[in-house]
Amino acid sequence: MSKAIYPGSFDPVTYGHIDIIRRAAKIFDELTVSVLNNKVKTPLFSVDERVKMLQEVCKDIPNVKIDSFSGLLADYASECGTDVIIRGLRAITDFEYELQMAQTNHKIAEHVDTVFLTTSLEYAYLSSTTVKEVASFGKDVTQFVPPCVAEKIYEKYR
Numbered sequence: 001m002s003k004a005i006y007p008g009s010f011d012p013v014t015y016g017h018i019d020i021i022r023r024a025a026k027i028f029d030e031l032t033v034s035v036l037n038n039k040v041k042t043p044l045f046s047v048d049e050r051v052k053m054l055q056e057v058c059k060d061i062p063n064v065k066i067d068s069f070s071g072l073l074a075d076y077a078s079e080c081g082t083d084v085i086i087r088g089l090r091a092i093t094d095f096e097y098e099l100q101m102a103q104t105n106h107k108i109a110e111h112v113d114t115v116f117l118t119t120s121l122e123y124a125y126l127s128s129t130t131v132k133e134v135a136s137f138g139k140d141v142t143q144f145v146p147p148c149v150a151e152k153i154y155e156k157y158r
């Protein structure tokens with residue numbers, strides 16, 4: 001059975017992430033979408049909230065599981081018995097950081113490789129950061145995130 005992990009902050013999940021999830025879930029038998037529990041960053045949503053939003057928006061994709069992890073991604077992949085990490089590439093500006101991360105992960109755990117999916121053109125500009133900024137000024141964000149996620153963002157800025 002082919003397995004992959006799609007890790008990220010998902011603070012919050014956007015249509016860009018969902019596009020990658022749906023496409024990766026067609027390629028692999030089992031896809032685990034995993035939220036990083038990062039003690040350094042101050043996210044808008046707790047890990048638990050981010051996991052719940054991902055569960056809601058992925059509930060119609062049967063081979064997708066939602067999880068969270070802390071520590072090194074390469075160690076987490078080894079613990080899961082998974083050799084493949086999925087990452088989305090939006091633009092050339094993502095490339096340097098992603099290349100560094102992929103190579104570091106491969107150095108830490110030689111069995112781990114990163115597979116990049118290029119973000120669909122319609123979502124190439126989209127990021128969780130910009131969605132939060134737009135919402136913080138009271139604007140509608142339903143073209144960027146599913147309605148259930150938009151509601152949760154509005155609650156934070158109310």
Ligand code: PNS
Nearest residue numbers: 007008009010036071072073074101104
């Ligand atoms: O959605 P993001 O914030 O771009 O995701 C980044 C993520 C979670 C994939 C990355 O920060 C990560 O894997 N962090 C775990 C720590 C780690 O393994 N660092 C070494 C690789 S450079």
